[in-house]
Amino acid sequence: VVWGGVGVWGGGGGGGGGGRPAGRPPDAWPSAVGALVACGVLYLLAGRLAFRPSPAAGGTDGSFDRRGFVIAATAAVAASAGAGVLGRRLNASGAAEIAATREDIVLPAPASPARPVPAGADLRIRGLGPFTTPNKDFYRVDTALVVPRIDATSWRLKIHGKGVSRPLTVSFDDLLQRELIERDITLTCVSNEVGGPYVGNARWIGVRLADLLREAGVRPPSKGGPADQIVARSVDGMTIGSPVETVMDGRDALLALGMNGEPLPFDHGFPVRMLVPGLYGYVSACKWLQDLELTTFADYDAYWVKRSWSPRAPIKTQSRIDTPRPFASPKAGAVQVAGVAWAQHRGIARVEVRVDGGAWQTARLAAEDTHDTWRQWMWEWPATSGSHTLEVRATDRDGSTQTDERVGTVPNGATGRHSVVVAVT
Ligand SMILES: Nc1nc2c(c(=O)[nH]1)N[C@H]1C(S)=C(S)[C@@H](COP(=O)(O)O)O[C@H]1N2
Ligand SMILES: [Mo]
Numbered sequence: 001v002v003w004g005g006v007g008v009w010g011g012g013g014g015g016g017g018g019g020r021p022a023g024r025p026p027d028a029w030p031s032a033v034g035a036l037v038a039c040g041v042l043y044l045l046a047g048r049l050a051f052r053p054s055p056a057a058g059g060t061d062g063s064f065d066r067r068g069f070v071i072a073a074t075a076a077v078a079a080s081a082g083a084g085v086l087g088r089r090l091n092a093s094g095a096a097e098i099a100a101t102r103e104d105i106v107l108p109a110p111a112s113p114a115r116p117v118p119a120g121a122d123l124r125i126r127g128l129g130p131f132t133t134p135n136k137d138f139y140r141v142d143t144a145l146v147v148p149r150i151d152a153t154s155w156r157l158k159i160h161g162k163g164v165s166r167p168l169t170v171s172f173d174d175l176l177q178r179e180l181i182e183r184d185i186t187l188t189c190v191s192n193e194v195g196g197p198y199v200g201n202a203r204w205i206g207v208r209l210a211d212l213l214r215e216a217g218v219r220p221p222s223k224g225g226p227a228d229q230i231v232a233r234s235v236d237g238m239t240i241g242s243p244v245e246t247v248m249d250g251r252d253a254l255l256a257l258g259m260n261g262e263p264l265p266f267d268h269g270f271p272v273r274m275l276v277p278g279l280y281g282y283v284s285a286c287k288w289l290q291d292l293e294l295t296t297f298a299d300y301d302a303y304w305v306k307r308s309w310s311p312r313a314p315i316k317t318q319s320r321i322d323t324p325r326p327f328a329s330p331k332a333g334a335v336q337v338a339g340v341a342w343a344q345h346r347g348i349a350r351v352e353v354r355v356d357g358g359a360w361q362t363a364r365l366a367a368e369d370t371h372d373t374w375r376q377w378m379w380e381w382p383a384t385s386g387s388h389t390l391e392v393r394a395t396d397r398d399g400s401t402q403t404d405e406r407v408g409t410v411p412n413g414a415t416g417r418h419s420v421v422v423a424v425t
Contacts, residue, residue, distance in 0.1 A: 101152040102270055105263045110182035110205055117184065120367030123376045125338045127323025131369070131376060132184070133200035135260050140267050141189045141198055141281065143303075148235050148288045152263075152271040157255075161294035162227040165217030172271050175257060178207045183252045183277075186342050186374040188315050190280035191409045195320050195418035199342060201374050204275060205258035210248045212255070218294055220248040227294035229311075231302055232274050232286035240286040241302035242276055243312060244294065251277050251345055252372065255289070277372035278345030280313045280413060310412035317343035317402045319351055319377070319394035321420045329423045332385045337363075338378035339418075343396035347371030350395040353379045355388050363392075371397065383424045391419040 122131040129137070152172040160167040182205045189198035219225030222245060230247055232240045247253040253276040257264060264270040269287025276284035282304045297311050305311045319341035324330050341348045347368065352360040366376035381390070395401040406416035 102263050102266070105152060105271075107205055107258045107261075107263060108176060108180060110180040112179070112181040114182040114184050114203055117369050118367035121369045121373075121376070123338060123366050123378055125323065125336055125376075125378055127325065128338045128340075128376060128378075129322065131201060131366070131373075132260065133202055135202070135262070135265050135268070138200040138202060138259075138268065139189065139198045141191065142287060143238060144236050144288075147266050149266055150235060150271055150288060155271050155290070157272065157290060157292065159212060159216045159218075159292045159294075161231075161292075162296065163218055163225045164227075164294050166215065168212065168216045170212070172257075175207050175255065175272065179211075180205055180257075181208060181252065181254070182258075183254065184369050184373045185252070185254075185275055185277050186344055186372065187275065187281055187285060188318075188342065188344070190282050190309065190313055190413045192318075192414065193409060194318070194406070194414050194416045195420075196414075199318075199320075199340070199374065202259050203261070204254055204256040206254035206256035206272075206275070209253040209255050209274065209276075210250075213244075213248060218244065218248075220245045225294075227296060229295050229297045229300065231293045231295055231300055232289055233291040233293065234269075234286050234288040235290050236288060238286060238288075239302040240274070240283060241297070241300065241305065241311060242274070242279060242284050243297075246279065247276055253277070253284075278314055280315055282309060283311070283313045308411060313412040315342070315344045316413045316415055317341075317346070317348075317394050317396045317400060318414075318418075319392045319402060320418050321353075321390055321392050324390075324420065324422050326420045327422065329425050330383060332383050332424050335381045335383040335424070336378055337381050337390055338376065339392060340374045340376055341392075341394035342374035343394065343398075344372050344374075347397040348375040348377075348394055349397045349399070350401075351375075351377040352393050352395075353381075354391050355381065357389070357391075360393070385424045387421060387423050389419050389421050391417050393417050 117131060155172050157170050158167070159170075182203060184201065184203050186199065186201040192198035213230075218227065221228045225244060228244055229241045230244050232242070234240075242253075254274070256269070256273050256275050257271065259265065259268055264273060269289065272289045273287040274285055274289055283302075301311065320339045321337060322339040324335065324337065337353055341351045347370075348365065351363040351365060353363050354360045361379055363377040363379040366378075368375055393402045393404075402417060403415050404417055406414075408414055
């Protein structure tokens with residue numbers, strides 16, 4: 001059990017650093033090394049604990065090397081404490097000892113509240129997650145070994161670079177005093193495989209990034225501005241580049257301070273992160289933000305772009321079957337097939353399902369919240385016994401239907417249709 005746990009831990013961490021969005025071995029090293037160290041420690045401890053024939057007794061009844069075990073265990077505890085200290089040193093903010101300021105924050109009511117989620121947006125079907133993803137269940141994708149803990153009272157954001165005629169430095173309080181907007185936005189990771197879990201929907205509160213940029217004198221390229229890329233830099237050194245044109249085209253690009261009614265959780269970028277509806281996270285959603293630099297795509301490649309991912313990456317229209325689960329065995333008769341579909345900033349117009357490659361059937365769509373959010377769907381399947389393949393496809397409001405062509409996540413998001421095989425009894 002313990003060995004399996006270490007495997008999952010190391011593997012999961014590797015996935016976190018390496019698998020998403022890029023499967024680059026170097027990013028998986030820290031957790032791979034951690035897993036190896038853990039395996040070594042367990043091996044040593046297991047050796048100490050093993051029952052061994054006692055040479056003195058000459059028998060086969062076990063005795064165990066208690067002293068050796070205590071020494072090894074003590075060393076292991078000391079080593080892991082050391083690793084913890086080292087880990088905190090690795091934290092770029094150096095803020096481990098700074099008391100969390102998060103608890104004291106009271107987010108003011110937004111000047112522009114999100115409209116209530118329409119009653120029909122959540123189909124409340126068993127096996128289908130809620131329309132709004134609770135913070136504790138929201139996927140997390142980042143390269144941080146140790147989650148940065150930033151003191152919001154000393155946090156500052158700089159806005160500078162090409163075409164910034166009035167460079168700005170703002171504090172967290174400055175942002176709180178500005179006009180806050182609240183919006184529902186579905187975030188997706190480019191490393192999400194077809195049918196994968198790296199997508200979630202939350203109600204965010206923050207300030208309009210375009211307003212701040214205009215105050216800093218920034219003009220989008222279409223209005224003659226010299227910068228076409230805005231590079232967000234986090235305290236842990238991540239760089240995320242977004243098109244200035246997109247950020248300033250009127251969509252609700254945010255510097256987000258709150259998520260689902262509370263200050264951002266540390267895992268999701270406290271105190272401030274960026275969000276741009278319609279763009280994958282690695283080109284829009286910098287967490288633990290501390291710097292915004294206006295530059296060009298020609299002059300600068302952000303972190304994942306240096307690692308073979310595309311500089312620009314709008315979210316592709318996708319859909320997922322959440323129920324029935326793969327290899328489920330529902331009873332013949334009416335079976336609820338349901339899931340989610342997303343095409344942020346375009347919106348979902350249609351979802352269709354088919355069985356065993358037959359004719360496409362139109363699913364019932366849940367009420368639309370906004371075109372920046374995902375949409376639930378369901379289709380009642382008159383299921384007959386036997387093994388069947390369910391397949392889904394979505395069409396966005398631009399009229400494009402999800403392609404059947406399967407491509408992997410690199411360099412700008414997976415395509416293909418999600419399918420699920422079930423055995424109806
Ligand atoms: N500082 C920092 N911000 C980051 C990342 C990161 O590794 N470091 N990962 C990005 C990616 S790839 C995604 S998909 C989103 C995920 O945000 P979440 O963890 O809040 O879901 O954060 C983005 N912002
Ligand atoms: Mo991502």
